[in-house]
Amino acid sequence: xxxxxxxxxxxxxxxxxxxxxxxxxxxxxxxxxxxxxxxxxxxxxxxxxxxxxxxxxxxxxxxxxxxxxxxxxxxxxxxxxxxxxxxxxxxxxxxxxxxxxxxxxxxxxxxxxxxxxxxxxxxxxxxxxxxxxxxxxxxxxxxxxxxxxxxxxxxxxxxxxxxxxxxxxxxxxxxxxxxxxxxxxxxxxxxxxxxxxxxxxxxxxxxxxxxxxxxxxxxxxxxxxxxxxxxxxxxxxxxxxxxxxxxxxxxxxxxxxxxxxxxxxxxxxxxxxxxxxxxxxxxxxxxxxxxxxxxxxxxxxxxxxxxxxxxxxxxxxxxxxxxxxxxxxxxxxxxxxxxxxxxxxxxxxxxxxxxxxxxxxxxxxxxxxxxxxxxxxxxxxxxxxxxxxxxxxxxxxxxxxxx
Numbered sequence: 001x002x003x004x005x006x007x008x009x010x011x012x013x014x015x016x017x018x019x020x021x022x023x024x025x026x027x028x029x030x031x032x033x034x035x036x037x038x039x040x041x042x043x044x045x046x047x048x049x050x051x052x053x054x055x056x057x058x059x060x061x062x063x064x065x066x067x068x069x070x071x072x073x074x075x076x077x078x079x080x081x082x083x084x085x086x087x088x089x090x091x092x093x094x095x096x097x098x099x100x101x102x103x104x105x106x107x108x109x110x111x112x113x114x115x116x117x118x119x120x121x122x123x124x125x126x127x128x129x130x131x132x133x134x135x136x137x138x139x140x141x142x143x144x145x146x147x148x149x150x151x152x153x154x155x156x157x158x159x160x161x162x163x164x165x166x167x168x169x170x171x172x173x174x175x176x177x178x179x180x181x182x183x184x185x186x187x188x189x190x191x192x193x194x195x196x197x198x199x200x201x202x203x204x205x206x207x208x209x210x211x212x213x214x215x216x217x218x219x220x221x222x223x224x225x226x227x228x229x230x231x232x233x234x235x236x237x238x239x240x241x242x243x244x245x246x247x248x249x250x251x252x253x254x255x256x257x258x259x260x261x262x263x264x265x266x267x268x269x270x271x272x273x274x275x276x277x278x279x280x281x282x283x284x285x286x287x288x289x290x291x292x293x294x295x296x297x298x299x300x301x302x303x304x305x306x307x308x309x310x311x312x313x314x315x316x317x318x319x320x321x322x323x324x325x326x327x328x329x330x331x332x333x334x335x336x337x338x339x340x341x342x343x344x345x346x347x348x349x350x351x352x353x354x355x356x357x358x359x360x361x362x363x364x365x366x367x368x369x370x371x372x373x374x375x376x377x378x379x380x381x382x383x384x385x386x387x388x389x390x391x392x393x394x395x396x397x398x399x400x401x402x403x
Contacts, residue, residue, distance in 0.1 A: 112293040113275050115329045120298075122325035123309050132308030137172035139163060140252050144179055150227040153253035154220070155183055157228050157235075160245040161213060165204035168311075174200040185226050188217045212240030232258050243284055251300050260294070261303045262287040265310030272314065272332040 135141075143155035158178070163171045177199045181187060188196070197210045216238040220228055228249065229235050235246040248261035260266070262283040270276055276289040294302065313320050327333040 110293055111277055113273070116273075116275060119273055119326045119329055120305075123305050126313060126325060127305055127308050130308075132311045133168040134304065134307045134311060137168040138304075138307075139248065142172055142175040144183075151184055153228045153249075154185060154226075155179070156253040157216075157238075157241070157245070157249050158183065158213065160248055161209060161216070161240050162200060162203050164209075164240075164245075170203055174203050185217050185221050188213060189221065209240065215239040216241065228253060230254050230256075243287065247287075248303065257296070257300045260287050260290050260299045262290070263303070263307065264316075265314075266290075266303060266306045268316060269306045269310055269314050272319075272330060273326070274331045 139156055139159045142159040143152045145152070147155065155175070159171060159175050162174050175183075181191070181199065193210050193214065196213065197206055200206050200209060200213075203209060219238055220226065224234070229237070230250075232243075232246045232250060235241050235249055236243065241249075243259070244261045244263055247259040250256045250258040251261070262270075264283070267280070267283040267286045270286050270290060271279055275294075276286060277292075278289075280286045280289055290302070291299070310316075313324050321327050321330070321333045321335075324330070324333070
């Protein structure tokens with residue numbers, strides 16, 4: 001027998017299934033709602049935390065300002081206390097870099113002396129007559145025009161070597177005597193030192209130049225095939241050849257302007273005219289200073305102009321400033337250039353601090369009897385009176401006897 005409590009109708013079963021589904025759905029909805037609410041609460045809490053952090057950061061950033069203001073006031077009040085924070089370093093200003101049209105090199109303002117073009121034109125006008133010693137007896141006038149090219153170049157080099165510390169007439173005389181003995185590399189190598197010294201005497205440092213000429217000629221014969229080098233570096237390898245001779249040899253012998261030949265005249269006049277940015281002590285420094293601003297097409301002419309100008313007008317001692325056309329623009333015009341007298345030389349004055357005993361005796365004699373010149377006049381007057389009396393005494397005797 002089946003109990004009615006355990007039997008269920010099909011309609012009741014359907015209702016129970018729907019109720020269970022509803023219950024399950026309701027539970028899931030509740031869980032979803034709780035999750036959504038939790039996520040919203042978390043987002044709100046994160047926003048609140050970030051807002052609180054921003055407020056705290058602003059407060060902390062404002063605190064050092066107030067502290068710095070307080071510290072500055074405290075420093076002003078108390079000089080002994082050091083500031084809490086070091087002052088900020090100023091940033092370097094932005095440097096504007098300008099480029100040339102090609103966009104490779106920087107634009108730099110080239111220094112050049114004031115009024116140099118006017119001064120150069122006046123020097124050209126004063127040198128227009130070409131009557132200085134360098135015009136007649138310079139290195140470009142001392143070689144044999146009819147000789148082969150390598151011999152002419154060798155003679156130019158020898159004349160430049162002889163011209164150091166020597167006046168042009170002396171150099172021209174030595175070159176003439178050497179040319180009479182066939183001035184070539186072979187003739188110099190076959191000549192003994194005594195003969196060569198007699199031919200070039202009295203050039204300055206002639207003994208040293210004999211050695212230099214012999215060694216340089218031997219090097220030219222062995223390493224350069226009997227012709228002088230065609231570069232500045234090769235010329236300066238020769239004994240006794242410096243930068244001035246090398247650049248002049250390149251210009252005169254090879255017709256190639258490699259630099260300015262600066263001798264004592266060019267060095268002196270360039271400093272007097274203010275053609276160097278600062279005063280130079282050596283000719284090589286003057287050459288570098290001139291080549292920085294002087295146009296290259298004037299490098300060959302400037303040596304010839306200034307050497308003749310220094311020989312005639314801008315002399316080493318006692319320059320003729322009143323005759324110079326640059327006397328109103330030259331910074332060194334109308335200055336006195338006295339000769340320097342070395343201390344201890346015979347010309348230097350001797351300073352006497354106190355009179356010696358002999359001087360004291362002479363001074364006492366002067367006060368007592370007068371100076372030596374006064375004593376001499378007195379003695380001469382006395383002698384003259386004695387002679388007159390002696391000449392008159394015989395006349396008196398004859399007159400007395402006649403009477």
